[in-house]
Amino acid sequence: MAEITRWSQRATHRHWLAAEGLDLLEFYRASCRAGGGFGPLDVNRELASDTADTLITARMTHCYALATLQGVPGASTLAHHGVVALAELLRDDAHGGWFAAEPTPGFDDSKQCYIHVFVALGAASATRAGIEGARALLDDVLAVLESRFWSADEQAYVEAYARDWTGLADYRGANANMHATEMCLELADVLDDNSWRERALAIVTRLIHNVAAANGWSVIEHFDANWRILADFNADKPDDDFKPFGATPGHGCEWARLLLHLEAGLGAEAPDWLAHDAAHLFDKAMAEGWEADGNPGMVYTVDWDGAACSRRRRHWTHAEAAAAAAALGARTGEARFEIWYRRLWDFIRDVYIDDDRGSWLQELDGELGLDRDDGHLKADLYHAYQATLLPRLPLAPTLAVAVDTL
Numbered sequence: 001m002a003e004i005t006r007w008s009q010r011a012t013h014r015h016w017l018a019a020e021g022l023d024l025l026e027f028y029r030a031s032c033r034a035g036g037g038f039g040p041l042d043v044n045r046e047l048a049s050d051t052a053d054t055l056i057t058a059r060m061t062h063c064y065a066l067a068t069l070q071g072v073p074g075a076s077t078l079a080h081h082g083v084v085a086l087a088e089l090l091r092d093d094a095h096g097g098w099f100a101a102e103p104t105p106g107f108d109d110s111k112q113c114y115i116h117v118f119v120a121l122g123a124a125s126a127t128r129a130g131i132e133g134a135r136a137l138l139d140d141v142l143a144v145l146e147s148r149f150w151s152a153d154e155q156a157y158v159e160a161y162a163r164d165w166t167g168l169a170d171y172r173g174a175n176a177n178m179h180a181t182e183m184c185l186e187l188a189d190v191l192d193d194n195s196w197r198e199r200a201l202a203i204v205t206r207l208i209h210n211v212a213a214a215n216g217w218s219v220i221e222h223f224d225a226n227w228r229i230l231a232d233f234n235a236d237k238p239d240d241d242f243k244p245f246g247a248t249p250g251h252g253c254e255w256a257r258l259l260l261h262l263e264a265g266l267g268a269e270a271p272d273w274l275a276h277d278a279a280h281l282f283d284k285a286m287a288e289g290w291e292a293d294g295n296p297g298m299v300y301t302v303d304w305d306g307a308a309c310s311r312r313r314r315h316w317t318h319a320e321a322a323a324a325a326a327a328l329g330a331r332t333g334e335a336r337f338e339i340w341y342r343r344l345w346d347f348i349r350d351v352y353i354d355d356d357r358g359s360w361l362q363e364l365d366g367e368l369g370l371d372r373d374d375g376h377l378k379a380d381l382y383h384a385y386q387a388t389l390l391p392r393l394p395l396a397p398t399l400a401v402a403v404d405t406l
Contacts, residue, residue: 004335007342008326008391018406020353021388025067025075027359028381031060032078037085037102040379043357043370048377051102054090054115057082059382061122065129066389069403079131086119087137095164097144109163113149113176114242116141117157117183124183124190128400142187154227155202171230172223175242177203178251181258188265189397197265204262208255208277217277217284218247218304219255231304238301238309239373246301246309249289250317253324256281257390260327264396275331282324286340289317295366297347311366315352316383318344326391341391348387360384 007013030045031038037052038060061082067075090098097111098119120141126134148165149157157180160169181200188196211229212219222233222243234245256278263274289298292308298317300310322344329337351368352360359378363371370376386399393402 017388024381036089056380058118058122062125065125068129083133111161117179125400170225174221185398189401217280244301246303249285252281252285253321257324257327313364315362319383319387323390
């Protein structure tokens, strides 16, 4: 299989990806709330919550802004709906910054970097798409990220505060910094400012080239405020949605792709280790994650011996693995990445795409049945929709600029 034409170069596959992306966009129109913002859907395409969710609203704003750039009718209306909710309903007018959800009695009012990063991503894509109010929103959230979350001393983003910006958490997380890297790459293109790529490189150098490389290419997720590894963090929570114990193979794939986008964006200034590290991350993730418990697909988490911790099959891990395989195939031309790319899309098509009710099944258990806790949800389209876009785009510029060429 030395000579191979990648699926992403074939007209039929590209058409299939485009059609799947359009189906996802149509399905998730139902997540638009009359009261503002977006909420999670259930498997029957009904809203599963009475309140707006900031993460979902930011991701939907990002996706429908990309769809606007593609020329999808009605997408700009939804993107604007998201911008308005992020600027008003979900913002903390008293102390600044963003809540994780629409305020309700007893809600978690902490200020989380992860949430703010996605608000910025949605605002940046909407700015590129010319959505009214998006640039003001972007300026607002970047001011908060710069003053509260970016640490020049640490060359990374800090994690969380109380609502009034007191009590900085004694925790540093790779997940928030991974999506901050994604945000930085988009900002570099949307704002035409290379300093954001330099920041992304600083984050990648710390978490991947230094820490992951020294730990067998497993992405270390949890650290204390002095960046000491917390190997046993959430040892009793291997299924935690955002901070699970152990290594998360899907994140290894996601980081691998981001490294290649960063390399392409930096051009001649890129260090030569970025592609090398990306390949090692992907190889480790697939070696440990794929069929780790003997069943098909990728497990959610593994322990430090490489054994499956959480056997859940989350749709996003497969979407990110497919996107990473496409990026590595395009960057290296190596057939092994194309083999993975085809295997992953076959699995997604056979297991996750819901022919009866639309969209993708998002949370499965180790036997590929609906997960008992979250299998009733189809929360948002972010990972799946991007997986239909990325294989059709160059490695640089990033999504919000690149989709203009589709």
